[in-house]
Amino acid sequence: MNKLLKTVLLFSAAISIIPSGTAFADDKLETATTKFVDANGVKFSYRTLGPKAGTPLIFLQHFTGNMDAWDPAVVNALAKNRPVVVFNNRGVGSTNGVVADNITQMTTDAYAFIQALGYKQVDLLGFSLGGFIAQELAAQHPELVRKVILAGTTYQGGGNNLMKVLGEAFSRENVQDPRDYLFFSQSDAGKQAAAAFLSRVYARQAGRDPESGKEIADAHGKALIVWTSTPDPEFKTLKAIQQQVLVVTGSNDTMLPTEGSITLFKEIKNAQLVLYPDSNHGSIFQYHDAFVNTADFFLSH
Structure with a gap:
């Protein structure tokens, strides 16, 4: 069965099949x-959700993102059927x-964090820089x-439009939160999805992570730009990935171009691809229900 057919079957089945959980x-x-847990000289902050049994799903966050930047509609839904862990890497949020x-x-720090929790095997959801x-x-x-699961991301050397898109997002008047532009299309449907997303991510009132400042933005920006600008012409990293991979992106990712996700799909041996219409960098938040159904099926089969 070729990769494209497998992708279509995965997406079709995910619409109607959601695996049942156990203890919630x-x-x-x-x-x-x-x-908090200590590892690699760092006191990592993290939160766990969902049942204790099953393979944990570790969330790896985007440029300047902390635990409270995740969409509860995605995190909570995926935690219904498996343990879920969100955390802040070195120097971010309350870490x-x-x-x-x-x-x-x-990567070294993320590995140390996972080891410190004692997990022998995990699944990963990496969004953007994550x-x-x-x-x-x-x-x-x-x-x-x-x-x-690789969402809204690209491969090493895949290029980025980070500075251009950030400049556009912050140049607008009365910017409340740049993610309405960075993550979502500017159609009416995209704007409605952005407003709903922002209401969800600000729902937590007590114990929120501190917001990321210039130091974090500068460090993350350097990491993102260097990694996406450093060629890997033989795709050595992608060729080394033998696990099953679900690649998810929007039809027009303006920060990490959609073409990069298509390359991930082509070059990773066991990759499957989902493209969402009328969507940008944060397609998994705009189409959170469809994404959760697809991710659930992928992780459970």
């Missing part, structure tokens, strides 16, 4: 307790230390990583 936790991302400015260090870390973890630690 009552907590949600909006209310989950922030915990201490100097923020890393390269993907190698971020997708770079997910690729490196999958390639370097095949014994640890079972399955991978």
